[in-house]
Structure formats: structure tokens, C-alpha cells
Amino acid sequence: MLSFYDPQRKVVHELKKSNKMEASNVAQVKYYLWLLEEHGVAGPTAILEYPKLRQTQTVELSDEDRARIPEELAALRALLADGTACPPVINKPFCQQCAYYEFCYVAE
Ligand code: SF4
Numbered sequence: 001m002l003s004f005y006d007p008q009r010k011v012v013h014e015l016k017k018s019n020k021m022e023a024s025n026v027a028q029v030k031y032y033l034w035l036l037e038e039h040g041v042a043g044p045t046a047i048l049e050y051p052k053l054r055q056t057q058t059v060e061l062s063d064e065d066r067a068r069i070p071e072e073l074a075a076l077r078a079l080l081a082d083g084t085a086c087p088p089v090i091n092k093p094f095c096q097q098c099a100y101y102e103f104c105y106v107a108e
Contacts, residue, residue: 003049012036012046019052026059033061034069 004013014029029046036044046059079085089095089104098104 010036010041010044012044013049014046015049015051017052018050021048021050021053021055021057026057029059030061030065031069033059034065037061037066 003015005011006013012029012032014025014032016025018025025048029048033044033046044061048057048059050056095101095104
């Protein structure tokens with residue numbers, strides 16, 4: 001989910017509470033930028049904000065991203081359509097801290 005989108009400047013602001021900068025955060029906002037472009041927004045950018053680190057990181061889409069993201073989405077859709085792609089839920093205490101918790105336990 002977007003933290004905040006400034007439509008005037010076409011800037012996505014994504015706040016991260018983590019105390020480290022991770023490639024997955026960049027990938028997340030690149031997906032948002034790609035979606036915005038798919039909906040007709042030209043040249044959006046993103047700013048990842050890390051208050052604990054007192055740092056920000058500006059993210060833009062490259063042509064390589066524009067080619068790669070739809071390929072990855074197609075591969076992901078194929079995996080999901082397979083129906084056997086997801087491993088079983090392991091039901092451990094640390095599941096409650098996992099980013100996928102809601103996906104794994106949505107039916108319970
Ligand atoms: S919540 Fe996370 S750790 Fe637990 S089963 Fe799902 S993916 Fe695995």
C-alpha cells in the first residue's frame with residue numbers, strides 16, 4: 001500500500017520503519033511506479049523515507065524495469081495458476097511476525 005502519493009509532483013512517498021535500506025523496498029516502489037505509468041501517469045518518481053536512518057532514497061523506473069516487471073508478473077501469475085506453487089503453512093510462532101502472515105492465514 002502506498003504511504004502517500006503527491007499527484008501534483010507525481011511522487012510516491014513510502015515510509016519505512018526499518019533501520020536498514022533493502023532492495024525489496026526499491027522493488028516495491030518500482031512496482032508502484034510501473035502501475036502508475038500503466039494508468040497513464042508519465043514520469044512518476046518515488047521517495048523511500050527511512051526516519052530511523054534519517055535518510056531518503058529517490059527511485060525512478062528504468063527501461064529495463066519497464067521490461068522486467070511485466071515479465072515477472074506473468075511468471076508470478078503462471079505460478080499461482082499452477083496451484084502447487086505455495087508451500088504449506090508451517091504454523092510457527094514467528095508466523096505472526098512474517099510479512100506473509102495475512103496471506104497464509106486468510107482462510108482461518
Ligand atoms: S506466515 Fe510466513 S513463516 Fe508462516 S507459513 Fe506463512 S510464509 Fe511461512
